[in-house]
Amino acid sequence: MAVYTEVSDEELDAFLAQYDLGAVRALKGIAEGVENSNYLLQTETGRYILTLYEKRTRAEDLPFFLGLMDHLAAKGIACPTPIHARDGLALRHLAGRPAALVSFLDGISPKRITAGHCAAVGAALAGLHRAGADFASHRPNALSVAGWRPLFESARPRADEVLTGLAADIDSELARLEADWPQNLPAGVIHADLFPDNVFFLGDSVSGLIDFYFACTDFLAYDIAVCLNAWCFEPDLAFNATKARQLIGGYQRVRPLGAQELAALPLLARGAAMRFLLTRLYDWLNTPAGALVKRKDPLEYWKRLRFHRGLSSPAAYGVA
C-alpha cells in the first residue's frame, strides 16, 4: 500500500484544468504499487489512475515508461493508456512530483494462483513481447547481472544479520551467474516485474497488465524467468511444476521459444531470484523502523534461487 503524497484541492484543480476530462467526482488514495503514490480519480468522463512518481522512480525514465504504455495500448495490449493533456503531453507535475494520468483497468489481482492463471499470464506476457518488438526506445536493465554486484556490495557488510553465511553464499553465486550469464538470447522490451499484483483478471481471462515502472530492454526469456519465480512457487515455497508447464506453454502458444532460450531458463530463473533477493535484502537493511512500508523477507528468494540452481535442464519446468 502506498500513498506518500497528498494532493491539495487547488493543485488537483490546476492539474485537471490541463485535460478535457470534466469535473472531479471522487479521488481515492489506493493501495497499489509500492514505489509511487496512486489515486483512483473519477471525473465526469470516466475513471483514471493518477500516479505521483516518488523518488525511487527516476524522472528521466518516465518518458520510456509512458511511451511504452502508449505503444502497447495502441497495439491492443490491456495495459494502462496514458491520458494526454490538451497540449499533447502525458507526463506532467503535481504536488512537486512528476505525475501522469492513465486509464483505469477493470479486474482483480489473483490471491490464490491457479495453473489456469499461469497459462493466461504466460500468453499475456508473450503478447506483450510481440507487441513491444517494434518499440523504438531502449532502456538498459539496471537490475540485471551487471547491476547485482554493486547492489550486493552496499548490502554485504550487514547481509549476515539476515542469515549467517549469506554474504559468502551470495558472493559465490554472483560469480557463477556473472560467468555463465547468456550473451545472445532474443531481446526486446520486457516487463521485468510481472508479479500477480501486477496482473488483473476478470474470471479466467487477463484483463490488465499494470506497473510498467521496471520495464526495460533485456532478454525476453528473462521475463519468463521472473514469472517462474513470481507465479510457480506455493506459499510454502514448494515449486509447482504444473504451473510452470502451463506458464511456459501459454507463452509458447503466442511466441515459441528457441532451444537456446529454453536451455537458459534455469540460469535465468536463478538470476531473477538473485535480483529480488538483492533488492529485498537492500530494502530489509535500509527500511527504517517505523516506516509505513512492510518489509518483505529476502530469504524467500534465496530459497527459490537454490531450487533453480539444483536443476540440470528446463525439464523440471515441464518443458520437454
Add this chain to the structure above:
Amino acid sequence: MAVYTEVSDEELDAFLAQYDLGAVRALKGIAEGVENSNYLLQTETGRYILTLYEKRTRAEDLPFFLGLMDHLAAKGIACPTPIHARDGLALRHLAGRPAALVSFLDGISPKRITAGHCAAVGAALAGLHRAGADFASHRPNALSVAGWRPLFESARPRADEVLTGLAADIDSELARLEADWPQNLPAGVIHADLFPDNVFFLGDSVSGLIDFYFACTDFLAYDIAVCLNAWCFEPDLAFNATKARQLIGGYQRVRPLGAQELAALPLLARGAAMRFLLTRLYDWLNTPAGALVKRKDPLEYWKRLRFHRGLSSPAAYGVA
C-alpha cells in the same frame, strides 16, 4: 490509510453470492478511515465501499451504526446506504471479520478548509441532527466526560514523555470538566467525529458525510464542539473566528441553538479537545514502532483546549 485485511478471491466470491450486485469488475484497497479496512468495489451494477471491521470497532455496536445509516439515508441525508443482501441483512462476515457493503458517495474531502466549507458543514450537521431525531436506538458516548478519566489513567504514567507536566495539567483540567459538564442540553444522535476527512464536497456543496463509527447519543451541541476543533483552527493552530461563525451560522439556519447550548459551547469545545487529546495520547504511547499507522501529535489538541479554556463566552466563536 488503512488496509489491514486481505480478501481472497474465494472469500469475495462467496460474500458477493449473497447479494444481487452482478459480477465483480474491480476491488481496490483505499486509504479511507483509520480503524477499519476499506475497499472500493466495482461490480456490474455500480460502485460500493466494502468495509471489514477491525478489532477497534466493537462488533456489538455495528447494528447501531448500520441502522443509523439506513435511517439517515432514508431521510435523504447524503451518507453511505448499507446494501442489504438477499436475506435482508446488511451486516455479514468476510475474511474472519464483520463486514458490510455500503453505497459509494462521490465527492472529495477538502484539504484547505474555507469559511464556505464551514458554513456548509454546519448546515449538514444540523440536517443530520434533525434527521436523527426520531432514530429509535441509543448508544452512549463512551468517549464523553465519563470515559475520559479511565482513558487518562491508562496513559498517565507515561504522559510526561510527551510533555513535562502534561499528566498534572490533564488531571486538573479533567477535574474542572467533570465538575462543570452540562447536564440537560438537547440530546440525540451525533456523528462525534465529523472531521474534514469525513465530509465530501462537490464544488461548494456537501455531497457526503461518512464514517459513522463513532456515532452515539449525546448532546447535539457537542457535535458542533467537535467541529469547532476540527474545522476552525489553521494549520499553525490559530483559531479562525470567521470559520467558527460560518459553521455555527450554517448550523443555526437549519437548527437554531438554544441559549443554554450557545453558552455551553466553550466548555463543550474544551471537552471535545480533551477527547481527541486523550485518544491521540493513548495511541501515541501505544503504537508500536514499525506500525503501519502514522501517529498524530496529541499536543495539537492540548493547544486547542487551552484556546477554548481562555474564553469567557461563545462570543469568540462569532456568536452574538
